[in-house]
Amino acid sequence: MAPVLEVSGLSTVFHTRRGLVRAVQDVSFSVNAGETLAIVGESGCGKTITALSLMRLIPMPPGEITSGSVKLDGQDLLKVDEATMRTLRGSKIAMIFQEPMTALNPLLTVGKQIAEMVMLHDKASSQVARKRAVEMLHHVRIPEPERRAREYPHQMSGGMRQRAMIAMALACRPKVLVADEPTTALDVTIQAQILDLIGDLQSEFGTAVVLITHDLGVVAETAQRVVVMYAGRKVEEAPVGEIFARPMHPYLRGLLNSIPHVNSARGVEVDEPVRLQEISGIVPALNDLPPGCAFSPRCSMSEERCTRERPPFELKADDHYAACWRA
């Protein structure tokens, strides 16, 4: 099966007074229809900028996509003109955000916003569009969709607004949904509802999902394939089972050891809490990256070569890639 979305060699920088910020460097991945690719990493590692680059929503200037291609069904989104991109956004590739008010207009009712989207992309009449809006709200399991369609975003709860944003993003059945931390601001019971919802709609519509998150639990529950980013670059990539069973990069291993688990739920008996493993130090500034491996100042396995030469991102085992001299 040919992937719906193929990103290769994507690099995005920001020209700032403090110098060149290399937010995303040489990032490649692809996603098949109906599948979820998770991009995971700590704050500031370039996840959102990767997502915005796919959507061509990077503010330019100060931002600039310096290289790469983003092929959607073979068409390079980085090559089309702005007018074409506007029609592709929403109809072929859509994005949802952590904060729904980023995407929703506070001055329009939720129903009207979804209807406008449908009219723009599917050239539907306003009556048909209105009906589709209510259908979509029903689809994302908003109770009393007729009434809710007439409400403004601020009249809804956080979870409800998230659903409304998903309804709008999926109203025109895009092939690709880019979801940037869609559940980070929500309570766990609501998060579970929203993740279930995205998964159900995905299998129904065959949507390819790029899910951005910092939560390894969310990754394990939703993704088929995982990309780990650190300081703007991919450091590891593999199918989900493989990456949790055999994490290779010291950064990912550190992350997995630093999260507390709901142990009893896994049938593990713990009397006295063990110390969590720490990753010492903090992430480097992206305008002042260390030479060699960007993780070397924090890496307990770092050796002389790591501080001089950047490790290549390469195949280490069957369908399992990492960028580390010692993996």
Add this chain to the structure above:
Amino acid sequence: MAQTPLIDVTDLRKYFPIRKGLLRRTVGNVHAVDGVTFSINAGETLGLVGESGCGKSTVGRVVLRLIEPTSGDIKVTGRSIVNLGRDEMRPLRRQMQIVFQDPFSSLNPRMRAGDIVGEPLKVHGVGDPKDREARVAALFARVGLRAAQMRSFPHQFSGGQRQRVSIARALALDPGFIVADEPVSALDVSIQAQVINLLMDLQREMNLSYLFISHNLAVVEHISHRVAVMYLGRIVEYADKKTLFASPQHPYTEALLAAVPLPDPTLKRTKHRVDGDVPSPIKPPPGCHFHPRCRYAEARCKVEAPVLKTIAPGHEVACHLR
């Protein structure tokens, strides 16, 4: 077992009036905390979990009397503090401190970190400037900050370091009790681990007690000795950590645990989802607050509020089915 708890809270309530119109008449109340009872021993951590808006932060603030309770009692080493005046509270204030979620908004951006940490010493007139500086330097070292950073401003620190600054400040007066209100929720996981380890080390060294407030169940399981689960202003389950996580008895606890995504793709997901949102605490549902979302709800759940009952030694549950 005849130990007097360090903190002993009985039937605590906090209602926030909702005022409307020109005359600011009270038209209703937010039942933020609606009859909460718990105790914390010296050297112990009580974890307080629940979804946002259930009243966790309000409990933390009322216990410290940063805001006044509507009713109920708070005892510190056996002595009621709810009717104490300012002067009588003063020595107790040294004993009881708070650390907030967002270390940025809780630290004065125009003060140097060293002055922020030393401020409580100054306010309480501890030592002379020289003693205070030495004490601040020792606190910086203890929480893993460099002495040179005493001269830095909050914006010059990373999120994890700022949280270390607020922990150092909370420790300045050698307290016995700290309310930690979502202290690691804004931090990345690798940094979260550093702060959790620090809090646990400090507890061991100084015999500190924590009321550890969090919506993150994994963090609460890791750090707590006992856990209270709150829903809409009330505690619905209260037990030692092991019991609560291994055999939760309240349907809400069960639902919360089932919703936590586990970082292990080989585990099957439990499909017992709770529907709907948390209702408003202005007009909570009658009877059991959880009944509109509970998959076990029966007729009486809609009219009769279940009380917290002891179902096994040290394990309390508020549910008609238990």
